[in-house]
Amino acid sequence: MWETAKGFDTICSQTAGSCDWQNVFDLGAGASTAAVEANNGVDYVGWCGACVPSDEHxxxxxxxxxxxxxxTWHAVSAPNLPNRYVTxxxxxKADPAHVYAVYGGYSRKWIPAAxxxxxxxxxxxxxxxRDISGNLPDVPADALVIAKGKLILATDHLVYATDVDNPxxxxxxxxxxxSSVVTDLAVDPSGDAVIAATHGRGLWRIDL
Known part of the structure; x- marks a missing residue:
């Protein structure tokens, strides 16, 4: 993980021997960053490595x-989190300690220890x-936004919503x-609508 506090004024020059980018945390050899969240100085990063299972187990x-x-940077230690891709x-935004993690893949069948x-x-x-998947189907989840007191989740099968207080x-x-994979979600700047990006079926909008 690398960080700069200079914004668009960031400079990294080999000839000058100076660089505004600073290495703040090592995810380990072969690791790839999968998801990043930054909120008022509190950052979260999801990673995988190796990212492709070498066998059916x-x-x-x-x-x-x-x-x-x-x-200080540290790895999260939580035994109940899945060993799958963090999407x-x-x-x-009002409380950086309150965070949600979304996982792709399937909970069973393909990788028994997933x-x-x-x-x-x-x-x-x-x-x-805590697992708040509740009655969601066991399909890969791809994106999440918070809008009007709702959690709105994109999956490989439609979009689902729940109350923040009753997830x-x-x-x-x-x-x-x-009926297509929804790869991403965005909240309209007004906060009154959500836009869904689908795989091969275009962009769709719904008023909340």
């Missing part, structure tokens, strides 16, 4: 989350996590969305 695949919550990390669940919530900066109970969001 998932041997060789590893994933995890690191954060600088509390002032998104989203924190509450772990169960697709959406997890932490209220203490990643020290402890285990998910419902399908709206009607008319093509």
């Amino acid at each position: 998932g041997s060789g695949f590893r994933s995890g989350i690191a954060t600088n919550y509390g002032g 998104r990390l989203v924190s509450d 772990g169960v669940g697709h959406v997890f919530e932490s209220g203490d900066g990643g020290m402890t996590w 285990p109970c998910w419902v399908r969001l709206g009607r008319g969305l093509p």
Whole structure:
């Protein structure tokens, strides 16, 4: 993980021998960053490495989350988090310690040790996590946004929503969305609508 505090004034010059980019945390040899969330100086990063299982038992695949919550970078240690691809990390803008982790892949069948669940919530900066997947189908989850007191989740099968205060109970969001993988979500600047990006079926919008 690398960080600069200079914004668009960042300079990294080999000839001058100076660089504004600073290495703040080592994810380990062969690791790849999968998701990043930055919120008022508190950062979270999801990673995998190696990222492709070497056999049907998932041997060789590893994933995890690191954060600088509390002032220093460290790896999150949570035995109930899945060992699957971290597709998104989203924190509450009013409380950086309140963060959600979204996982792709399937909970069973393909990799026996992959772990169960697709959406997890932490209220203490990643020290402890609870599975809030509830009644979601066991399909890869791809993106998450928070809007109007709702968690809105994109999956390989439609978009689902739940109340922030009652996350285990998910419902399908709206009607008319093509049966396609939804790869990303964005909240309209007004806060009154969500835009969904689908795989091969274009962009779709729904008023909240």
